[in-house]
Amino acid sequence: MNQNKISNLALIAGLLITILVFMGGCYPTEEAEGGFGWEIIIFIVLIFAMFYFLMIRPQRKRQKEHQQLVEELGRGDRVVTAGGIYGVIETVSEDSVLIKVESGAAMRVAKGSVALKRER
Numbered sequence: 001m002n003q004n005k006i007s008n009l010a011l012i013a014g015l016l017i018t019i020l021v022f023m024g025g026c027y028p029t030e031e032a033e034g035g036f037g038w039e040i041i042i043f044i045v046l047i048f049a050m051f052y053f054l055m056i057r058p059q060r061k062r063q064k065e066h067q068q069l070v071e072e073l074g075r076g077d078r079v080v081t082a083g084g085i086y087g088v089i090e091t092v093s094e095d096s097v098l099i100k101v102e103s104g105a106a107m108r109v110a111k112g113s114v115a116l117k118r119e120r
Contacts, residue, residue: 006054013050017043070111073097078118081109086118 021043073079077089079099087099090106097114099107 006058010054013054017047017050066112069117070114073111073114073117079114080116080118082113082115085109 073089073092075089075091078086079089079097080086081099085099085101085107087101087107090098090100092098092111096108096110099109101107
């Protein structure tokens with residue numbers, strides 16, 4: 001799901017929540033003494049569900065994909081680091097990789113800083 005769709009979903013969810021908040025105060029409740037209604041519980045559950053599906057779940061998916069990418073790194077892979085450096089992996093160690101850049105220089109970077117793998 002791209003960022004535009006997520007923004008649209010968040011906007012729609014925000015509008016629905018705003019409508020629920022305003023509508024919640026527009027009708028008299030059955031509890032005349034100001035008792036605790038089920039509406040607030042449903043409202044809180046909806047907010048947590050929205051946060052989970054719009055923020056937490058996509059972030060976990062991205063983390064899992066990045067972890068899989070880092071585990072599959074090997075010699076000869078063409079990669080781009082988080083800093084925007086393009087290079088080819090020369091060696092892979094436990095926590096770092098040695099990348100050879102276009103000028104012929106070699107750089108050692110953390111495995112986690114490899115952002116994506118390019119096609120050969």
